[in-house]
Amino acid sequence: MSARPLPSRDFAKLTECITPGSLTTGKGNRFVLANTEALHDKITILSNRVRALEDALQEAHANMSSEPHPLLSEELRALKRPLERESPEEMAQEQEQESVESINIGSLSVADSDHTKFYGGMASAWYYLQNEAGSDDEQDSPQIQLPTDIPWLSHKFPLYTSVDEREDDIRNALFAALPDHARARSLSALYFKHAAWMYTPIPEAEFEETILSRAYGQRTETESTPMHAHQLAVLCLVLGLGALLDLEKPSLSAEAMRYYQLGRAALSMDSILESQSVPAIQALILMCHYMFLSFVDGPRWALMGLAVKLAQSLGLHRDSGRWNLDAKETFRRRSLFYELYTYDSWQSLTYGRPPSFASAFIDCKMPEEPTKNVQGELEMSFAAWKHRFSSKCLAVVHERAFGATVPRYSVISELDKKVRDFYVPPSLRVPGFSGAPIEGPHVQPPVELTMQRYIAFAIKEISLFYLHRGFFARALEESPGDPLGSKYAPSVLAAYTCACSFVGLVRSLYSQHPGLTERMWFLFTHVFSCSIVLGSIATKCPTMALAPSALSNLDSALTLFIEVSNAGNARAAKVLPVLRKLKARALAAKQAASTNAPVANSAQSPTESLFHHPHHASDPQQQQQQQQQQQHHPAYVHLGHPQSPAHAQQHHDGTNDPHSSWHYLFEQFNTL
Numbered sequence: 001m002s003a004r005p006l007p008s009r010d011f012a013k014l015t016e017c018i019t020p021g022s023l024t025t026g027k028g029n030r031f032v033l034a035n036t037e038a039l040h041d042k043i044t045i046l047s048n049r050v051r052a053l054e055d056a057l058q059e060a061h062a063n064m065s066s067e068p069h070p071l072l073s074e075e076l077r078a079l080k081r082p083l084e085r086e087s088p089e090e091m092a093q094e095q096e097q098e099s100v101e102s103i104n105i106g107s108l109s110v111a112d113s114d115h116t117k118f119y120g121g122m123a124s125a126w127y128y129l130q131n132e133a134g135s136d137d138e139q140d141s142p143q144i145q146l147p148t149d150i151p152w153l154s155h156k157f158p159l160y161t162s163v164d165e166r167e168d169d170i171r172n173a174l175f176a177a178l179p180d181h182a183r184a185r186s187l188s189a190l191y192f193k194h195a196a197w198m199y200t201p202i203p204e205a206e207f208e209e210t211i212l213s214r215a216y217g218q219r220t221e222t223e224s225t226p227m228h229a230h231q232l233a234v235l236c237l238v239l240g241l242g243a244l245l246d247l248e249k250p251s252l253s254a255e256a257m258r259y260y261q262l263g264r265a266a267l268s269m270d271s272i273l274e275s276q277s278v279p280a281i282q283a284l285i286l287m288c289h290y291m292f293l294s295f296v297d298g299p300r301w302a303l304m305g306l307a308v309k310l311a312q313s314l315g316l317h318r319d320s321g322r323w324n325l326d327a328k329e330t331f332r333r334r335s336l337f338y339e340l341y342t343y344d345s346w347q348s349l350t351y352g353r354p355p356s357f358a359s360a361f362i363d364c365k366m367p368e369e370p371t372k373n374v375q376g377e378l379e380m381s382f383a384a385w386k387h388r389f390s391s392k393c394l395a396v397v398h399e400r401a402f403g404a405t406v407p408r409y410s411v412i413s414e415l416d417k418k419v420r421d422f423y424v425p426p427s428l429r430v431p432g433f434s435g436a437p438i439e440g441p442h443v444q445p446p447v448e449l450t451m452q453r454y455i456a457f458a459i460k461e462i463s464l465f466y467l468h469r470g471f472f473a474r475a476l477e478e479s480p481g482d483p484l485g486s487k488y489a490p491s492v493l494a495a496y497t498c499a500c501s502f503v504g505l506v507r508s509l510y511s512q513h514p515g516l517t518e519r520m521w522f523l524f525t526h527v528f529s530c531s532i533v534l535g536s537i538a539t540k541c542p543t544m545a546l547a548p549s550a551l552s553n554l555d556s557a558l559t560l561f562i563e564v565s566n567a568g569n570a571r572a573a574k575v576l577p578v579l580r581k582l583k584a585r586a587l588a589a590k591q592a593a594s595t596n597a598p599v600a601n602s603a604q605s606p607t608e609s610l611f612h613h614p615h616h617a618s619d620p621q622q623q624q625q626q627q628q629q630q631q632h633h634p635a636y637v638h639l640g641h642p643q644s645p646a647h648a649q650q651h652h653d654g655t656n657d658p659h660s661s662w663h664y665l666f667e668q669f670n671t672l
Contacts, residue, residue, distance in 0.1 A: 055418075062392055063370055063378055063423060170269060174232060177262055179239065181216045187242030187259075188212060194245035194516055195293070197448040198455060200383060201285040201339050202234060206332070211235050229269035230279035236263035237286035244293055247515040251569075252294055260290050276310045278336060284310070285340060292347075293519060295571070301351065304344055308356040311340055317362045334367035338387040345390040348398060349463065350522065355398050359391070370425075379425045382452035386459075393422045394463060401467055409488070412467060416494065419463050428456045433505065447513055451520075454509045458502065462526050465498035465533075472496075472533060480540050496537060496546055499530035500553045507560050518564055521571060528575055531557040531582070538586035542593035551586050558583055 054072060061069040178184060192204045202211075214227050215235050240259035243249065263283060272280040284307040291300035311317065316337040320330040341357055348355040368384040380388075397415050401407050430453045445453075471491035472483075479486040486492065506527050510517045517523065534557070537550035558579045565572035 052414075059392060059422075062388065065369075167269060170265075171226070171229070171232070174236075174262055174266055174269075175215070177258075178215070178235070184212065184216065184235075184239060187239045187246070189242070190246055191238045191242035193448060194247075195241045195289065197382070197451050199285060199289055199339055199343055201282040201336060202238075203335070207234070207238065211238075228277070228279060229266050230272070230275075230277050230283055232269075233263045233266035233283040234279050234286060236260070236266055237283055237290060241286060241290050241293070244290060245516070245519060247519075251519055256290075256294075260287070260294075263287060272306075272310065276313050278314065278332070281307055281310050281314070281316075281336060281340065285343060288343065292522070295521065301347070301353070304347060305356060307340060308344060311337060316340070317357070317364055319364045321365065331367050334364055335383070337364050338367060338391070339383075342386050342390040345394050345398065346459065349394065349402075349466065350525070352402070352466075354402075355395070357395075359395055359399075362391075373426070375426075377426055378423065379427060382428060382456065385425060385428055385456060389422055389456075389459065393418055394459075397463060397467060409471065412471065413490065415467055416464060416490075419460055419467070422460065424456055424460070428453050430454055430457045430505070430508075432508075433457055433501070447516065450509070450512060451516070454505060458505060458523065458526070461498050461502050461505065464494055465502065465526075465530065468494040468498070469529075469533065473536070476536055476540050481543075483537075483541060483544065484546075492546075495533050496550065499533045500549070502530045503527055503534075503553050503557045503560070507556060510560065510563070514563075514567070518567055518569055521569075524561070524564065524572065524575075527557055527560065528579075531579055535579075535582035535586055539582070539589045542586075542589040547590070551583075551590065554579070554583055554586065 057069060058072055061072075179187065188207065192207075196204070211227075211231050211234055215232070236259045240256050240263060243253055243256035243259060244251075246253070246256075249255070264287070267280065267283055267287075272284070284303055288300050288304050288307070291297075291303075314333075316333055320333040325333070341362075344356050366384065366387055368381060368387075370378050370380040370384060373379045396418065400411055401415050427449075468491035471488040472495035475483040475486035475488035475492045478488075483489065483492045506517070506523050509523070531554055534550040534554040537544060538547050538554060541547055558576075561572045561575050561579060565576060
């Protein structure tokens with residue numbers, strides 16, 4: 001049963017009617033009142049309010065200190081528990097009534113060879129397309145020439161567990177395969193400019209001091225220890241990523257693959273399974289990042305799991321300050337842990353798979369504390385922000401919304417507010433988006449800062465998008481004529497605005513840095529998912545006031561993929577047939593609607609302000625035209641205070657899972 005507000009006058013009358021003898025106790029009942037259902041509801045509301053205030057206090061305090069707030073101790077948190085009227089059995093029964101077990105639990109593809117792939121219900125639509133058309137993992141890699149024994153070692157990774165007597169010969173062969181010092185320095189600079197802005201398992205200063213200088217003979221006279229194989233792997237993989245993102249060279253070049261294979265071979269020289277080390281984890285994250293940018297999906301997910309287990313074996317999840325390590329090493333371990341945590345969390349969102357870390361086992365402190373700028377605003381680096389967003393916001397979304405059971409719609413509303421309200425410092429706000437001021441025409445920030453700003457905005461938008469996408473599909477399925485009249489209207493608006501914002505965001509980034517953006521293919525996989533939602537509105541609801549704008553943004557996404565395809569991206573060309581058919585179907589639906597019934601004039605529609613959420617305007621000019629009149633429209637439901645939905649109707653396949661509706665919707669468009 002959903003909690004409902006109780007008017008104060010009714011509450012007063014109710015309290016007057018409570019007579020002695022109405023308190024009923026019994027085994028297993030902590031606080032049970034007879035014939036006072038409304039009072040129970042009020043208690044539930046107050047308990048939820050206390051919980052919300054605790055969460056807000058925890059978020060606000062976390063931005064200022066890594067120490068727990070004294071008001072958030074377990075003893076004080078437990079005070080509200082006696083007020084929660086349901087026994088565990090009653091709560092379980094209520095939850096079972098409001099959300100049934102999911103029948104469609106994602107996408108599973110099984111090949112004739114028995115090779116199997118699973119993508120969760122929240123996964124990007126790109127992976128559903130992969131299952132239909134074949135994976136990019138199956139494509140041939142560039143042909144490269146490597147020294148004797150190196151290909152064999154690379155192939156044996158990560159299961160090679162013995163070191164033979166020819167280790168020195170193999171080490172010398174690996175060093176001989178490295179580029180000259182000038183090229184190595186150039187490639188490492190490209191890595192820190194074009195790749196490390198997103199994930200930084202090894203800081204540039206540490207790389208220069210402990211790896212690059214040593215590898216090229218700039219060692220002190222007293223140093224005689226040979227370079228560790230895991231450090232050599234870090235060097236090779238940094239060079240490989242630098243070559244991969246060398247915009248003067250073709251994408252997926254043979255040079256990049258060469259250094260990638262050298263890195264795998266170096267990791268096989270000293271087994272990471274038997275000799276865990278910080279450089280080994282750094283190398284694994286670099287290897288996964290390389291795979292991430294070169295479209296290798298299957299092994300990447302497995303290697304991330306291996307990196308997590310190695311990190312746990314080194315105790316990175318526990319705070320290093322407890323062991324009296326020096327400040328430099330403590331910072332190094334904390335930074336590496338949260339880089340790994342962030343990568344795992346973000347990839348889990350993309351794949352629709354569960355994250356590897358459980359917060360109950362983590363007490364590692366944040367490596368960086370926020371500061372305040374001259375205006376008194378809270379400031380932090382991109383690394384500090386992404387660590388906090390991943391651990392304090394996205395982790396909660398993973399746990400409560402993307403689990404094996406379908407969440408209550410009230411939970412979706414709470415999580416929506418949590419993501420939207422998560423603080424982004426002024427330095428990381430995209431000019432022209434979310435109310436951030438537009439910088440002058442002569443202001444050109446470094447490419448690293450531009451990418452970080454856009455990714456900070458993108459990860460929030462795409463989290464909201466996948467949070468609402470399943471319920472958006474349910475609304476279109478249950479109320480195709482008027483999705484805004486559905487009980488899931490907030491999800492319709494949220495999915496629509498996030499899709500429009502994300503398409504506009506990537507188009508804006510591509511216009512500034514086309515070469516680098518084109519190699520960040522993960523952005524385009526999410527644009528494809530957004531296109532399916534926009535096409536769904538334009539095709540299934542052509543008379544809906546949102547339809548013209550949805551069609552316009554779908555056309556914008558199609559134009560973007562055409563531009564990227566013309567630049568030589570084969571994956572963009574793979575998407576074009578689907579989007580062209582979707583656009584054609586949307587235009588046909590629009591034409592049919594115009595002949596049968598007049599389409600609402602969006603310029604005069606009272607719901608026009610719903611089309612461009614002030615937090616999500618994809619065009620800076622639209623922000624000046626947005627009004628608050630949406631609150632007066634009957635279809636408008638504020639996401640922070642949703643209407644409590646009744647029990648949802650059964651899906652066509654017998655499930656109540658909104659993500660089943662989304663998967664079904666995608667399959668419809670994929671069979672055009």
